[in-house]
Amino acid sequence: MDLIAAFKTFVRVAETESFSAAAREFNIGQPAVSKQIAALEDHLGTRLLQRSTRKLTLTDEGMEFLAHARDAIAATDEAIEQARGRRGRVAGVLRMTASASFGRMHIVPRLHLLGARFPELRVDLVLQDRLVDMVSQGIDLAIRFGEPREPNLIAKRLGTMRMIVVASKSYLDRRGRPEHPEDLKNHDCLVFGGMQDTDQWSFTKNGKIIQVGVNWRVRADNSDALRQAVLDGLGIGMMPSWLFPDLWENDELETMLDDYEKATMPMYAVYPSRRYTPAKVRAMIDFLEHEISLDPTMTGGIGLV
Template identity: 45%
Template sequence: MDTLEAMSMFMRVVERGSFSAVARELGLSQPTISKQIGALEKRLGGRLFARSTRNLSLTDEGQRYYEHCRQILAAVDNAEHSFQTGQERVAGPLRIASSGSFGRIQIAPRLHGFLQQHPEVTIDLQLSDENVDLVSEGIDVAVRIGELKDSSLVARQIGLTRRRVFAAPGYLEHNGVPATPDALSAHNCLVFNQMEHFDSWRFEHAGEWQSVQVKGNVRSNNSEAIRQMVLSGLGLSLSPSWLFREDLQAGRVVAVLEGYTPSSLPIHAVFAPDRRQSARVRAFTDYLRDAFAMDGDVCTR
């Protein structure tokens, strides 16, 4: 059995969703495809698919094997192209992880431009406000905001996200406008609790830094939920400027404490320590870094 050929066949079955679809595509019989997958399962010593009369789904082991196959076959393809041209091609699958809000607002709109430059790349964008395990989820690169807690990861800083304190006009009419960070103690502060020291807000003024403890009646692990609460007039928040960009322009929120600059948060491209940074990963992180350099709310320094 040709292992690479069997891997390729297995990936086709996963991506097409059935043995019969692959058989039609390749001009083979369905039993031939089944026999090939069966031989691969025998070689591996376990089942790749949980077969039923209605559908075809991967076992947990099959899912892990599929992610490895994606990486191996892409590496083989790049190795052949590199031998022929002298350089690695920017092509193949790219699995990206990001928080929900940042991925939706800052990454997704930029994918069109990246794919125009690199049309042979295919992207799987995974959005979650939890930090996923890069290895088990088969992530090529994760984009994370804030100080990194896991020192075992390989990281490259590609930008900074600026922050401001936002509140709805209605909230400020009823509760007053804070003139200094100390005045926040009298306000309902809505906090994003995925950040380290989320209830301590730090500001710079006239070259000096000040930290204030804040409190409020709601906290959340989702920044867009915080945004909705601010828009409803529930309280104020220290949030990324990009999250409220359109709301600020439309007058739905007001930025307060403008004489005091909140600390910016680093944006890192993060990689598993044992995962090779392919040409497509390098191209994508370079593209994001350059795009952030031209953004007023997300910058490189």
């Protein structure tokens, strides 16, 4: 019996709560997965999974064994790399997730640089705006905004998400330019629908907080849609500066209220906690940290007049 292979199968079954999902990942039939798990349980002399017609759950023994199985897999991978003299070699498939907009604008355009540096690395991108369960989806690395809360994840800060108030010049020529946050009440505003209170915009000046309830014309839960609404002159948006990487070169855009402070949010690279961090994960984090440090939309204040 190949114990490491059985460990890997058990871990993915436990994480996905599905024999069929694990079978698809390993490109084998579901009966083979079931047989492998049954053989592992016989070998250990204990039941790891509780099966029913509608649900698959871990037994108490299975929950305890899951942590040991993950450690064993990581230790095996590290031992193989050391024995082959490949420790630190960046190769294989890195499964990574980020929001659709951030991935399209800031990860995909840099992949050619990454490929030139690490030709043996393949990147499997999962780009979607909803939060992905890293463990159940088999994700190696995630880019997230805001303070991470999952205790089983390690976070490395990469940069800062800064907010700007932005509109097209065609809209501003038509409706006027707000000079004070309160002026926004007389404008069409574009708000993100994926969070609470996104129609309440906060500004700070000289230590004084100004909270403005804006009238929204378009609300969307997709950043690309809101960016396009700004470009089309539908209104004023308070959006992350990284959504407009071409801000300085775009003669059709204008920022306003630049002398007021807006909200900021930390950006993190997040990965599962484990004793052994794969070289491919470390390499991607170092690469992104360097690239983001050179990007003014994520490292410094920006504005146009």
